[in-house]
Amino acid sequence: MATRGDRAAVDRSRWDRALDFLYFGSKALGKRLSLALLDVGAVAVLWILTSYVVIRVSTGEIGYTLLPWWLVALGAVEAAALWESFGRSFGHRVARLELRRADGGDPALRQKLVHWLLWHVGVIPVLPLLLAPPPHERASGLTLRPFTMEGRIPRPWWRTSTGLYMAYLALVSIVAAVSGTITWEDLVRLFTNAGATAKFWRSFLSPDTSIILRTVQALIVTVFMAMTATAFAVLVAVPLSFLAARNLMRGLIGRAIYTVIRGTMSIIRSIEPVVWAIFFLVWVRVELAPFAGVLALFVHSVSDLTKLYAERLESIDPGLIEAITATGANRLQVLRYAVIPQIVNPYISFTLYRWDINIRMATVVGVVGGGGIGQALFFYLKGNLWTQAGTVMLFIIALVWAIDYLSARLRAKLA
Amino acid sequence: MAEPYLVVEHLTKVYERGHVVALKDVSFEVRKGEFLVIIGLSGSGKSTLLRCINRLIEPTKGRIFIDGVEITKLSPRQMRKFRRRIGMIFQHFNLIKRATVMTNVLTGRLGYNPTWKTLLGIFPRSDRELALRNLERVGLLEKAYVRADELSGGQQQRVGIARALMQEPELLLADEPVSALDPATSHSVMQYIEQMNQEDGVTVLASLHFLSLARRYGTRIIALKDGELVFDGAPEEIDDRKFKEIYGEEAEEVEIR
Amino acid sequence: MAVKPSAAIDAARLRRRLFALFLDWLTWGYVAYAVMYFLQEYWWSRTLYGFYNPLTLPGWGWPAAVLGTLAMAALCELTGYSLGERALKLERREERPLSREELLTGKAAGKPFWRTQWGVMSILLLALTVALGWHVVKISPEALLNPSERAREMLGEIFPPDFRYFFTPDPAFELRGFPYSILNLMVVTVFMALLATVLGAAVALPLSFFGARNIMGVSPAGWFVYGIVRGFFNVFRSIETMLWAVVFAIWIRWGSPLAGIMALTVHTIAALGKLYSEQVEGIDPGPVEAVVAAGGSRLEVIRYAVLPQVVPSFWAFTLYRWDINVRMSTVIALVGGGGIGDMLFYYKNEGEWALLGAVMATIVAVVWAMDYLSGRLRERIV
Ligand SMILES: Nc1ncnc2c1ncn2[C@@H]1O[C@H](COP(=O)(O)OP(=O)(O)OP(=O)(O)O)[C@@H](O)[C@H]1O
């Protein structure tokens, strides 16, 4: 739809102008500031992780600073200044930029020194970045320009500063992660205490047949929980997705609605269904356990489906919209004959996918008391009834497997 | 026949994104019943020009008159009404792939029917009959209830023509209608368009990539180069020198039979 | 010789017919289940742990149910009112070209959806499902509209959240031998996800080549390994991380981060392994042929033809998994996996809503940031 695409282009620039306002109308400021922030942040993260490791290993305590905070901050800023002036910094890489002479040649040492010295004056107070070019670049005769490999030979990663940085970062974060989470006793138990789970596995071979009917009924409840949650979620997510599609929401008001919906959805999505279940169990009282579970799944599904649907809407073929518009159709007719036919199948496919996920989640949600098979599992686990717990687990595995297979087959058919 | 049917005056189109000037001060006139072919290199602005004429794209500057109506002045609502008189067919057919041929053809009547009915998929009997007759005309009656994506490219384009026919248009815009088809199919599709032009008196504006097709079907040719009108005249007037002027020095003419 | 193909076609048709019958049988079984459920709820009112269980039938009930539903299915088959046949796109129609008249008058279009047998039956089934679902999961709008006392109290206290224990450890957890502040535990949580992702990806990467048909499908032994690896992926993937956490909590220690890491790792290996190997199966065979033609060995084929094609999507999947692991690790403590969830569930049990609010806010911020970061990186890569 050229009209829409075209108008979207105009809107985008209006939106950009609104963003410009945040940068005090200066793209240059935004670019250089984010560059500096990236570099300072990168150095700071590395330093904090290093401190964490050193403190943890030497004293066994948890701590994030070996030195006072202000010293760390100063050090990070200074390191960023050096990095940006004398090498290709992390930020340069991310933004695909590099520092070159005006004639395109490699910077000379004198120019780098000037750049470094004046960096403090140009970047730290922020406002000089409004000048184009800012003082450190003007005085050194260097400019930031898009990086290109043309006519150059790549260096191996270990000879670039960013490569070394990433390697060191990876190393230090793994060491920090290990020292922060794993204790020696736990590790010993991991290798020696596998026998503790034997009773559990044994039940897989000899399940408790007396609870089968009860378990199957719980399984059915779980399937219905997932189904109900998905069905209601679809009813809400379909209309929302139209409001959350960037290409349909134009103009400042449209963009505001888009931003609010997308933002809310991503916040809702970052809380796991289990936590939502806890919330709704309090809300609707425990006797209505399956309903609370359904609500939890519903809320999470709405946010997930809205995102998936909207992304699909954003990638529809504009040609058909153009064709239907050209017949003299109005907006609603275009929606009905050009947009909807393109999204029906993908929507169904996403819904099946979500249903599949909801079945898995429903088993987990049950563990906090959200009803269905998960609740049965937790009941047996709490009572140390390992055989029964193992049996229930067997059923869960079978169910998840079956649904996974079914939904994959159906989705393959739809594609 | 003094009064021209379509008048384009000083048409300019600038795409904000990338600041592309797609059309620069283009002016020309078309008489009723003409078969006007637009040629030009890829990116010369042919599609943009055609889409400006039914305002799928808003022109930046300039005026367009159709049958004495200044369509560049119409409100969006009026423009929608006016679009019923302008049929359009596309390079990639732009059919509803998952719907039947019948539904696709019926969408040509959307502008004539009340919205609530069309939203439910209800079209009057007369429209259905017209659709079947138009399908018969393009030789696809048998395929009426087949899904559109089960058809071959040439058949799909014929469905596109039937859809345009449903509008009972006075003007047909065809944006590279045969670029995605093989030579033999191209001719069959072009003949249906020619038939519309000659039997129903529909004025046709078609952009084509092959000069041989343009010479064979066009009654007049205009050429665009980088958004500027560089040629306007009879097909015979395009000689070797003119050709090089339009397509650049390196170009060789390719025949399509 | 001419007989053989038609016999094969007949066998195939028979199989499809039988499958259609099976689908009908399932449908009627479902209807029978629904009827029993409503009978129990309104008539017998026999409950077990607060649940109706329509599956508890008297001794003669099961054979009767099986035979009854089978009879119904067969009846449908015979009278042509069969959902199964429709679902498998089997139709009984005499083949005859339509005349021009019929086409022009639109006879060929058929009845509208809701007037076909298929339409009627599926609408009835849908209505039944809605009714049944409503009862089974105990949907209750009034419960939703009238929150409990405790919920009001919770809503009243959760805003504003109390960030008292963001930096300073909460003394309530003194016995755990680890300073339980939100910051410390959030760091531990992210570390858990990091280790699980790195470990999982490192194991899944080599395994995925053994689970790819186009690499392994050259010899019977290869097929055997392929089957084992794929089977492992499928079984381990269908056991949720939370269930793995239960196992490892018994194995190692309740509340140990290592238990959480192991649970996440096992599931990550299976999930990533499947995604990776599907990616390997979907590569363009052209470069493989080119390397083989140049005399490359099996390992060289992987190094120069397969890896370059799959590395970007491997990265994308890994980042995606990292995102999932961060989310999961925030709640894995529920089943003894350690991390920030420990505080979350403790405060929930104690009804410390304001403190809970602070934990939730932190989780949302971190998960959101990680989601954003991994999303941006994935965009870059693909
Ligand atoms: N939506 C748009 N936004 C920005 N620029 C565009 C847009 N559509 C077209 N352009 C630019 O306008 C110019 C003219 O494009 P147009 O599609 O009209 O050319 P064309 O002659 O139809 O080419 P082709 O033969 O390839 O279809 C091109 O430079 C193109 O890049």
Ligand SMILES: [Mg+2]
């Ligand atoms: Mg074009």
